[in-house]
Amino acid sequence: MSQYNFKSIEQKWQAQWIKDDLYRVEEDESKPKFYSLDMFPYPSGAGLHVGHPLGYIASDIVSRYKRLNGHNVLHPMGYDAFGLPAEQYAIQTGQHPAITTEANVKRFREQLDRIGFSYDWTREVKTCEPKYYHWTQWIFSRLFEHYYNKDEHKAKSIQSLIDVFEREGNNAIHAHTSQEELFTADQWISFDERNKSDVLNRYRLAFVDETTVNWCEEMGTVLANEEVVNGLSERGGYPVIRKQMRQWSLRITAYADRLLEGLNTLDWTDSIKEIQRNWIGKSEGAEIEFKSTDGNLNFSVFTTRPDTVFGATFMVLAPEYEGLENLCSAEQKEEAVHYANAARNRSEIERMASTEKTGVYTGRSVINPFTNKEIPVWVSDYVLGGYGTGAIMAVPAHDDRDFEFARAFDLSIIPVVKPLQGELPEKLEEAFSAKEGIAINSAELNGMHVKEAVEKAIALIELKGIGSKKINYKLRDAGFGRQRYWGEPIPIIYNENGIPTLESNLPLELPKxxxxxxxxxxQSPLAAVSDWVNTSKGTRETDTMPGWAGSSWYFLRYMDSNNSEGIASPEKLNYWNQVDLYLGGSEHATGHLLYSRFWTKFLHDIGIISWDEPFKKLVNQGMIGGEDGQKMSKRWGNVVNPDDICDAYGADTLRLYEMFLGPLTDSKPWNTQGIEGVSRFLAKFWRLFHQGEAFNIDEAAASKEELKILHKTIKKVSHDIENMSFNTSVSAFMVATNELGNLKCTKREILEPLLILLAPFAPHITEELWILCSKDSSVHTADWPMHEEHYLVESSFNYPISINGKTRTNMEFPLDADRADMEKEILANETVQKWMEGKSPKKVIIVPGRIVNVVI
RNA sequence: GCCCAGGUGGCGGAAUUGGUAGACGCGCAAGACUUAAAAUCUUGUUUCCAUUGGAAGUACGAGUUCGAUUCUCGUCCUGGGCACCA
Structure with missing residues (x-):
């Protein structure tokens, strides 16, 4: 066989590796472990295009490299199999989503298999299988049974909370809760079942709540914040409105601070970390109470700028503000309530489209506790119900939104901060909202810089007993119920008193x-299945879990994917531990990646795992666009199917080319013409091992030059893989092959190590050549070669000689040449003389092994 | 508007701590082999001026330095994220 016949080679070895169970991995204490993970795909009907395998190829290269370096590598794959497309297809066709999903999985598997990945398929998971979602439901049940203790900074059991209530009520307990009323032990004991359940619900990490949700009428379901883009549903682009509904939620806000802190320990890109930081949105400030003269009204507001309190000339309440209708004056009540109702029901789109400030006066006033002046209370939709206290003190002089509002309704504007340099204009044309400045018109704060004034203001607020320092987060609790069929049933039964209890018999399977x-x-389609809904213990919850439930812990299941006793055995969890390298798209920054961190921290708290961050290192691969520069999609007709590339060029060429295209993390366009380059390279590489028709390598000793080529390649490729710089390793292979080809090198001493180096990138061709080298075991079980520096060191260097920083000539000197001798010789050089034009040099800079610069 | 990442040939891109800008590949041009094509090989290919040889050049403008794609400041542009979060 003289021609490189990729087709027969690839088929042969893929079959052989399956037969040999080559990629099967077991726990092995004698080797260091490495867990390399791809974000598992949703098996869509469209199949894979060449953009999908980009990250899979990169992680496969790292996995193979780590194996060759003596690591025990866990490299699994599975499917995120619950989701809307299969369900929508079912609605249209009546086809059960499980059937479509299974067909799609089969097709994905065929496509993946052709590319030659080293997955251990015995560990495959599918989130829609009962043996998998058994444990998704189990984790939900544990969330239901726990609350968050702020003193211990961890989740604790609800039973331990009940014990405290029975002993001493809820006064002393520091929990993350929406429970505001205090009760004593006696009161707790006297509560009825309903009452107790309601109180506990306010502590549980999985809880039901009457909340404002993103309701999509078209899809008949609630959506999570990240499933709504610009007021439209992410899938389908249907309008979304805000609606009050009873909903299961997870108390992720309890973990806000730990989710923020944990980011500092992770090897992730700054941009993903920054996106999560912004999403969590921590801001520090103060809560301040404003009361009416008669004491009947009492509002708490949150502000990050307590130093501007002297400039608070009015107050604004959110339309959602609780008890709004009862606090308005008789004359204003109708108008204000009408406004608030209208504002509450506006869709996100309408809300975002309006830039004009609107609002209504409530007819009431409160006293600014610092100026002692009466200030009016308004209601407006620019204040959000779900953030802070739902009420603000408006400081129009120093906040753009308050300024606009004051302008619109002719409310007074009093400046209380001036710039560090200069003065404010006589009449403000816009708010002065800079975070630096000097306090004015603010009694004892006058003359202080903002930072100092904030501290002082908080001290005064605390002294007056009208508030305290406070931290707020933008992060909201995560809605967990979907009114959909194709998801994990929430394992809850409402007993005869309507009290939620856990289904004890898991998995709770999805009925037909x-x-x-x-x-x-x-309500979800499950509500219609009456013999499923009605049980002897009560009625079932008919909502299912959102898409991210199953993906929030799948990385743990791979460790022990068939375990029927738990999510995985403690030994295996402990052995494989954190994911060392996680590869996937950046689009999951605020969804999957945040929820996985949340669940990991929770599972850590309840003692299931010993670490509390799931993914040590995260790399986001870029997108591969179509050749026309647009996004690769059916819609543009620019989709390239990896199967076609495998047919025409082979899997090894596809793998190399995807890596050669550019840096892994960059987005770049696909170019089928460019694939010829790597295709030619592999043919050339094949020819290195052949003489005409015959396979040909010999045992002669390698020359110094050949050894240098080999060792510089070992060094470069090892370094590049460690740094995820695969495009440059491919070019290093090309350089080595060109150079060895020019030398007509046929030596085993050189070519065999080269095969091992290339094996992670092109597993099939290297295996074939390896076996032709008379080896009796796979190249993928060989030992990675070590580079030896002494082959690379040179005794001399061809120095670029520059005059005033511009290179003019080159001169060869030994690396240990004497500086003075060098300088003498350089200055005597003809070209150097010419450029010096008879002047004498001011300075001669000699950097050994790098450059010479003559300054004149 | 705010936050992050990035701007290098016709194209994808390269340039370990500041040290010969354009590696490697695509494309293009010319040539060898061939009846021809494919395959393969050789040579050239940043721009401008030119006879040897020069000049400019890493989005733009400044600065630090013997020396800047690399460091600092400002401006412009592209991509991504957030978006009335007080």
Whole structure:
């Protein structure tokens, strides 16, 4: 066989590796472990295009490299199999989503198999299988049974909370809770079942709540914040409105601070960390109470600028403000309530479209506790109900939004901060919202810089007993119920008193239904299955879990994917531990990546795992665009199918080319023409091992030059893989092959190590050549070669000689040449003389092994 | 508007701590082999001026330095994220 016949080679070795179970991995204490993970795909009907395997190829190269370096590598793959497309297809066709999903999985598997990945498929997971979602439901159940203790900074059992309530009520307990009323032990004991359940619900990490949700009428379901883009549903682009609904939620806000702190320990890109930081949105400030003269009204507001309190000339309440209708004056009540109702029901789109400030006066006033002046209370939709206290003190002189509002309704504007340099204009044309400045018109704060004034203001607020320092987060609790069929049933039964209790018999399987259409009433299709809903213990919850439930812990399941006793055995969890390298797209920054961190921290708290961050290192691969520069999609007709590339060029060429295209993390366009380059390279590489028709390598000793080529390649490729710089390793292979080809090198001493180096990138061709080298075991079980520096060191260097920083000539000197001798010789050089034009040099800079610069 | 990342040939891109800008590949041009094509090989290919040889050049403008794609400041542009979060 003289021609490189990739087709037969690739088929042969893929079959052989399956037969040999080559990629099967077991726990092995004698080797260091390495866990390399790809974000598992949603098996869509469209199949894979060449953009999908980019990250898979990169992580496969790292996995193979680590194996060759003596690591025990866990490199699994699976499917995120619950989701909307299969369900929508079911609604249209009546086809059960499980059937479509299975067909899609089969197709994905065929496509993946052709590319020659080293996955241990015995560990495959599919989130839609009962043996998998058994444990998704189990984790939900544990969340239901725990609350967050702020003193211990961890989740604790609800039973331990009940014990405290029975002993001493809830006064002393420091929990993350929406429970505001205090009760004593006696009161707790006297509560009825309903009352107790309601109180505990306010502590549980999985809880039901009447909340404002993103309701999508078209899809008949609630969406999570990240499933809403610009007021439209991410899938389908349907309008989304805000609606009050009873909803299961997870108390992720309890973990806000730990989620923020944990980021500092992770090897992730700054941009992803920054996105999560902004999403969590921590801000420090103060809560201040404002009261009416008669004491009947009492509002708490949150502000990050307590130093501007002297400039608070009015107050604004959110339309959602609780008890709004009862606090308005008789004359204003109708108008204000009408406004608030209208504002509450506006869709996100309408809300965002309006830039004009609107609002209504409540007819009431409160006293600014610092100026002692009466200030009016307004209601406006620019204040958000879900953030802070839902009420603000408005400081129009120093906040753009308050300024606009004051302008619109002719409210007074009093400046209380001036710039560090200069003065404020006589009449403000815009708010002075800089975070630096000097306090004015603010009594004892006058003359202080903002930072100092903030501290002082908080001290005064605390002294007056009207508030305290406070930290707020933008992060909201995560809605966890979907009115959908194709998801994990929430394992909750409401007993005869309507009290939620856990289903004890897991997995709670998804029943068959007649129709997959949501009822549109806010209930899932499961509500129609009466013999499933009605049990001897009560009625079942009919909502299912959101798409991110199953993906929040799948990386743990791979460790022990068939375990029926728990999510995985403690030994295996402990052995494989954190994911060492996680590869996937950056689009999951605020969804999957945040929820996985949350669940990991929770599982850590309840003692299931010993670490509390799931992914040590995260790398986001870029997108591969179409050849026309647009996004690769059916819509533009620019989709390139990896199967076609495998047919025409082979899997090894596809793998090399995807890596050669550019840096892994960059987005770049696909170019089928460019693939010829790596295709030629592999053919050339093949020819290195052949003489005409015959395979040909010999045992002669390698020359110094050949050894240098080999060792510089070992050094470069090892370094590049460690740094995820795969495009430059491919070019290093090309350089080595060109150079060895020019030398007509046929030596085993050189070519065999080269095969091992290339094996992670091009596993098939290297295996074939390896076996032709008369080896009796796979190249993928060989030992990675070590580079020896002494082959690389030179005795002399061809110095670029520059005059005033511009290179003019080159001169060869031994590396240990004497500086003075060098200088003498350089200055005597003809070209140097010419450029010096008879002047004498001011300075001669000699950097050994680098450069010479003559300054004149 | 705010926050992050990035701007290098016709194209994808390269340049370990500041040290010969354009590696490697695509494309293009010319040539060898061939009846021809494919395959393969050789040579050239940043721009401008030119006879040897020069000049400019890493988005733009400044600065630090013997020396800047690399460091600092400002401006412009592109991509991504957030978006009335007080």
């Amino acid at each position: 239904v007649e129709s997959y259409k949501p009822a549109g009433t806010g």
